[in-house]
Amino acid sequence: MNSYFFKLKILSFSMFCFGITLQAQTKFEREYRIKKHEAPKAAVAFISKGFSEKKVKWYVEESQDGKTFEAKTNYKKNKYSIEFDTLGNILDIEKKVSFQSLQNVLKSKIISSLNSLFVKHKILKVQIQWKGDQENLLKLIKDTKKENYSELYEIVIKGKKQRTFKMYEILFDSEGKALKVLEIIQRPSDNLEL
């Protein structure tokens, strides 16, 4: 879903009200570009309805969980990623925003949550994730009506838990509670170093 980094292996641990559970997980993902006509028709129709931008890039993402389609575009100066299933049903919309643009109460809660998880941290990227039915999501994009949808926040940070900084992807709910923390394991960079 998120294509920020190359996730070859991801150590996952989930945070729920009962505390922190550590579980190792190996994740396979492959993402590649496709042409518009290769995407499901329903997905193309949704993008035409919701986004006036002509420049839309289409991708396929394959993982052990299955295959999805993703459209990436800019709309009203924001970057959007819209994910669909193979039939073209919308799964979620991600909108890239600045952390500063979030509501002050939510910002404080997220910072507080990060402070409890990390000794030091720096926010690198924020995406708002919307889920809901097609009509409500269309209204949400157009800013006409905001109802019957769920909103989560996917935040990429550089954080230090013990001795060293690592990259993490954290999913927050609209109350600023961390739902999921993923450590991002980056591809070997030997070819950039040696």
Added chain:
Amino acid sequence: MKSVLFLCLFVFIGPLFYGQSSFSSGILPKVRVSYKLTDQIKWINGIESRQLLIDDTNDDSFNYDYVLTDISSLLSFRIGAHGVLNGGYLLRIKDEKLFHRTIQQYNLVFNYDTFRIGHRFATDQTFNSQESVELRGRYRITLEKPLSGNNIDQGEFYLKLGNEYIFKFQDDKSDLEMRVLPFLGYEINTKNKIEIGLDYRLDKLLNSGAENDLWLSINWFYTIKRGE
């Protein structure tokens, strides 16, 4: 993005118009094996060889000539989310002589949505029984971009563009070398990647009689994890 492309073109094509006083060319195969000891520490061994095919300073310009072999061993420490500190030793075998080089490198690798950029700051010292020590300071910037999608996945090609500046000091004389490195890479799997491309070197920039070297470079990077 357009300005970045323009800058890349300027950096990569500009040197081709530099006065060419000598030119040599050949092949430069390289193998790097990284052994991941812990999450933070790697042991990297490499071998590299230069074979000359063209040298316009010789009467017979087109002639195969073995030049040298480099064998290196580096210990690599990950520092934080972006930094890597490497230190090690290189043994050069050239003209039946041995050269010893100590190497120190600091790398910064930054990931962006659709590409990543690596900065390498390095120093090295080369020793040999017949020559005085050569000291070098180096900086290299490298851009890596997938050719399909936003990420480099298994079985996908990518583009790698590098530009390096090397300041040299030996026998009270200093000089500058510039390198331009365009490569096509292929990610075979999470442990193996191969790259083929050009390694263009413009040497003796601070002195008269610049040297142009163009190598066809083939790199293989292999990563082993402890316990595998």
